[in-house]
Amino acid sequence: MARLPRLVIPKQPHHLIQRGIDRQAIFRETEDYSAFLAWLKDGAKQYKVQIHAYVLMTNHIHLLATPADAQGLARVMQWVGRYYVPYFNQKYGRVGTLWQGRYKATVIDTERYFMLCSRYIELNPVRAGLVAAPGEYPWSSYLHHVGIRPDGLIVDHPLYWALGNTPFDREAAYKAMAEQALTSGEMAELVDATNKGWALGSEKFKRSLERQGNLRVRPGKRGRPFKEPAGVSEADESSASSK
Secondary structure, eight states, X not given: OOOOOOOXXXXXXXXXXXXXXXXXOSXXXXXXXXXXXXXXXXXXXXXXXXXXXXXXOSSEEEEEEEESSTTHHHHHHHHHXXXXXXXXXXXXXXXXXXXXXXXXXXXXXXXXXXXXXXXXXXXXXXXXXXXXXXXXXXXXXXXXXXXXSOOTTBOOOHHHHTTOSXXXXXXXXXXHHHTSOOOHHHHHHHHHHHHHTOOBSOHHHHHHHHHTSSOOOSOOOSSSOOOOOTTOOHHHHHHHHTO
């Protein structure tokens, strides 16, 4: 069975996960993290993809990104892979792919899930037990968002700017927000949507996406689709429902 094309909505934030094959490490030294970020920055600029948040873990990465068009995300990931995989293979004497299949992605309801997703991404090192606090981990966008280290890769989203009228206000508000732990339900919802490629948002958000075109934003219902009886029009249904 042919796999469905990814659901990519231009000018809408997406959460991406790319894992190393067989859960193998894709970063081993400081130089590896720096090289990956440099190629990611170049690719994002070239293909007009805004990176709002990221974390590079030992064997996988997370991105929160907004593409300008439907091809941007795929082109950025291809760009990074084209340069980073040969670099990594040559450096460590290996051959073949570095990735576990295609990257996973979900389009996000901005108002409801953007900040939640940003927090989820940047708190990954804490949940993994690598550090006690997100500010101790050097390979994420958290240090940028709390004003410790400006990051040229990051394009701040309007929701981040809305956190305060001054940089200090925004940074303090973001830090306070990041200190709020995500619930297991919130994390499961985000990961499940990303792994399966369905839109993450309210029913209103999903219906809005569906109206934009022939888009599958959620799993189809099991069984045969309902078929209206012949001769029943929308007017007939409206009349019947009012009785």
